[in-house]
Amino acid sequence: MAWMDALNRYREHPERYVAHGDGDDDLPVLYFDSDAVVLRDMFPKATVHLLVIPRPAEITFRHPAVALTREVQDTIQLAIQWAKNYTFAQFVDQFPESLSSYDLQKFITEFVLVGVHSVPSMSNMHVHVISRDFHSPSLKHKKHYNSFNTAFFVPWDQLPLESPPDKTQAELTIKNTPLKCSYCRRDFRNKFKALKEHLDEEFHNHFNKS
Amino acid sequence: MAWMDALNRYREHPERYVAHGDGDDDLPVLYFDSDAVVLRDMFPKATVHLLVIPRPAEITFRHPAVALTREVQDTIQLAIQWAKNYTFAQFVDQFPESLSSYDLQKFITEFVLVGVHSVPSMSNMHVHVISRDFHSPSLKHKKHYNSFNTAFFVPWDQLPLESPPDKTQAELTIKNTPLKCSYCRRDFRNKFKALKEHLDEEFHNHFNKS
DNA sequence: TATTCCGATAGTGAC
DNA sequence: GTCACTATCGGAATGAG
Ligand SMILES: Nc1ncnc2c1ncn2[C@@H]1O[C@H](COP(=O)(O)O)[C@@H](O)[C@H]1O
Ligand SMILES: Nc1ncnc2c1ncn2[C@@H]1O[C@H](COP(=O)(O)O)[C@@H](O)[C@H]1O
Ligand SMILES: [Zn+2]
Ligand SMILES: [Zn+2]
Numbered sequence: 001m002a003w004m005d006a007l008n009r010y011r012e013h014p015e016r017y018v019a020h021g022d023g024d025d026d027l028p029v030l031y032f033d034s035d036a037v038v039l040r041d042m043f044p045k046a047t048v049h050l051l052v053i054p055r056p057a058e059i060t061f062r063h064p065a066v067a068l069t070r071e072v073q074d075t076i077q078l079a080i081q082w083a084k085n086y087t088f089a090q091f092v093d094q095f096p097e098s099l100s101s102y103d104l105q106k107f108i109t110e111f112v113l114v115g116v117h118s119v120p121s122m123s124n125m126h127v128h129v130i131s132r133d134f135h136s137p138s139l140k141h142k143k144h145y146n147s148f149n150t151a152f153f154v155p156w157d158q159l160p161l162e163s164p165p166d167k168t169q170a171e172l173t174i175k176n177t178p179l180k181c182s183y184c185r186r187d188f189r190n191k192f193k194a195l196k197e198h199l200d201e202e203f204h205n206h207f208n209k210s
Numbered sequence: 211m212a213w214m215d216a217l218n219r220y221r222e223h224p225e226r227y228v229a230h231g232d233g234d235d236d237l238p239v240l241y242f243d244s245d246a247v248v249l250r251d252m253f254p255k256a257t258v259h260l261l262v263i264p265r266p267a268e269i270t271f272r273h274p275a276v277a278l279t280r281e282v283q284d285t286i287q288l289a290i291q292w293a294k295n296y297t298f299a300q301f302v303d304q305f306p307e308s309l310s311s312y313d314l315q316k317f318i319t320e321f322v323l324v325g326v327h328s329v330p331s332m333s334n335m336h337v338h339v340i341s342r343d344f345h346s347p348s349l350k351h352k353k354h355y356n357s358f359n360t361a362f363f364v365p366w367d368q369l370p371l372e373s374p375p376d377k378t379q380a381e382l383t384i385k386n387t388p389l390k391c392s393y394c395r396r397d398f399r400n401k402f403k404a405l406k407e408h409l410d411e412e413f414h415n416h417f418n419k420s
Numbered sequence: 421t422a423t424t425c426c427g428a429t430a431g432t433g434a435c
Numbered sequence: 436g437t438c439a440c441t442a443t444c445g446g447a448a449t450g451a452g
Binding site for chain 2: 427429434435
């Protein structure tokens with residue numbers, strides 16, 4: 001199933017996919033070293049949504065929730081930090097006025113999520129680094145949103161888990177947890193459209209270019 | 211709720227709504243006497259779909275499954291028979307070649323359903339007389355189809371029942387019974403669109419104007 | 421808990 | 436199980452000398 005393996009090319013040959021930085025290319029790789037690759041998620045679920053892919057073939061197909069031991073985490077820590085800094089830089093660039101009240105640490109702590117999905121779909125191990133606005137046209141349904149806003153999302157600091165999460169239980173968590181605004185926790189039950197409109201309001205209240 | 215009472219005008223004043231028979235009027239009443247009115251269903255679920263409405267005010271709001279006693283049935287029997295004959299005549303008129311293998315009795319027995327819904331929505335008591343092709347643009351979802359093709363439909367010959375059917379049970383029957391072709395019993399599970407396409411094929415295999 | 425397309429299911433409003 | 440509109444939920448395909 002080829003779509004599952006779409007991330008592998010970036011792991012094996014990141015140098016072939018390096019973004020030019022001229023703004024109108026669609027090459028995704030932003031950073032790489034011998035241990036990890038940082039790239040733009042092709043279907044970003046927020047204003048900034050990056051993937052950090054560990055490169056070693058021996059671990060790429062293991063479950064991230066158990067394979068991301070402290071030792072493995074250490075090997076990609078530089079890439080993770082690069083991604084977090086990049087996220088902040090993107091917001092500073094796009095919304096300089098709104099970001100004046102944040103410093104790097106405060107912004108990252110309060111507004112950047114780092115972690116993995118309980119049940120990934122893509123075969124190659126990857127870590128999500130994503131801004132918590134969830135303001136994006138690619139965020140299209142409840143599963144997208146709840147995969148980052150429920151226990152389905154396993155934060156970096158809680159890794160590794162002792163055993164891989166149960167798939168059925170994880171599915172129920174996604175399906176049955178009511179949608180809650182990531183800013184104010186307001187409960188939208190299963191009203192995804194209403195949540196989207198509210199997230200749009202929240203975003204424009206928090207960030208603007210003027 | 212006015213929509214529930216839409217049939218009442220035909221019960222009270224059938225003479226105001228008599229079809230001209232010139233083909234391009236939308237007046238629905240085809241026959242009436244002092245006991246009953248026969249009219250075209252406004253949203254026909256098959257090629258011919260008629261309603262027979264008993265006229266007495268004393269029984270019009272009672273549940274048809276229990277109020278259509280043998281005595282009441284007798285009073286509208288003429289109208290019922292008129293509707294069955296009309297259904298046959300319509301098919302003979304539209305598909306003379308295809309109908310040559312049928313006589314009136316065979317056609318009515320095999321291809322005309324007469325009965326009531328376990329849980330009617332329209333307030334005024336009415337009996338459905340409908341051809342079993344279910345080939346109509348107004349047949350738009352599973353509920354429409356299963357309301358004539360499951361135990362939700364109570365045939366004329368089984369009336370009256372001892373007590374009104376349980377609403378919840380009737381709803382489950384509609385929802386959970388798989389869709390089966392009324393001609394060949396083929397099972398379409400919950401695939402309504404596929405059933406529609408198959409019914410279209412069946413119809414054109416059984417009936418054509420050439 | 422990949423995307424996309426399509427269709428089935430469900431809630432609402434109707435004066 | 437009135438209709439018509441919207442939105443949510445759900446399965447299937449996704450490849451291709
Ligand atoms: N071809 C692709 N290139 C880059 N990212 C992708 C591609 N296909 C899917 N994705 C993203 O990969 C992520 C996989 O998430 P998951 O497997 O659930 O942890 C999702 O956020 C997708 O948007
Ligand atoms: N205004 C109307 N005039 C004639 N028939 C109608 C009207 N509104 C609904 N119907 C039909 O009345 C029938 C009522 O079905 P039921 O109450 O389920 O037995 C349905 O077949 C509708 O298509
Ligand atoms: Zn909010
Ligand atoms: Zn069939």
